[in-house]
Amino acid sequence: MDTIERTQPTQADLLNELPLRLHHNAYVVKDHEANRHFLEDVLGIPLVATWCEKNYRADLGREVEFCHTFFGLKDGGALAFFQFADEEMYQLTQAKEPPKVGSHYHIALKASDQTYEELKQRLAAAGETFRETDHGYCKSIYTTTPDGMILEFTCDPPNVAEIDTLRRADAHSELARWLGGDRRVNNDLRHRD
Numbered sequence: 001m002d003t004i005e006r007t008q009p010t011q012a013d014l015l016n017e018l019p020l021r022l023h024h025n026a027y028v029v030k031d032h033e034a035n036r037h038f039l040e041d042v043l044g045i046p047l048v049a050t051w052c053e054k055n056y057r058a059d060l061g062r063e064v065e066f067c068h069t070f071f072g073l074k075d076g077g078a079l080a081f082f083q084f085a086d087e088e089m090y091q092l093t094q095a096k097e098p099p100k101v102g103s104h105y106h107i108a109l110k111a112s113d114q115t116y117e118e119l120k121q122r123l124a125a126a127g128e129t130f131r132e133t134d135h136g137y138c139k140s141i142y143t144t145t146p147d148g149m150i151l152e153f154t155c156d157p158p159n160v161a162e163i164d165t166l167r168r169a170d171a172h173s174e175l176a177r178w179l180g181g182d183r184r185v186n187n188d189l190r191h192r193d
Contacts, residue, residue, distance in 0.1 A: 024080035028093040032083040034146040042126040048072035106150035116155040136189025
């Protein structure tokens with residue numbers, strides 16, 4: 001899904017031009033060095049910027065010191081992380097009740113076939129846990145950073161254009177069908193006998 005196009009007219013007043021790309025995500029880590037080691041040394045994603053800052057937080061009534069790191073992606077986007085100088089701020093940024101099933105909260109990055117295979121080799125060589133899933137419309141590697149952020153790396157199948165055309169044609173009708181209570185599976189690519 002390299003490009004997202006309007007599949008049919010809707011009542012929504014959509015943007016004339018979609019946002020260009022992901023600029024960065026934002027995720028809080030406890031230990032920047034452990035995170036850097038995983039992303040840069042294990043996965044091979046380079047640290048491209050470190051911003052050391054402090055600002056006044058009116059909601060806390062005090063100044064907060066933090067460090068913000070960015071790990072570069074080919075399109076200019078970045079995986080970005082915050083570490084705070086004090087433990088209290090770290091605790092205040094953590095979810096009070098993490099979900100019992102957390103796998104649906106993740107960030108997915110598209111990779112070439114070559115990069116996908118290299119990532120698998122790097123993770124295996126480092127003894128890092130990962131799983132691989134063939135979704136039919138893409139295959140994915142899932143791994144977890146030291147602070148629990150789930151990273152997914154996806155790779156498209158050779159017939160990705162055909163698959164995209166199929167789903168674009170019925171995106172709205174399939175959503176309406178599912179929301180209406182018809183829960184039939186429409187991913188014949190994944191759910192084969």
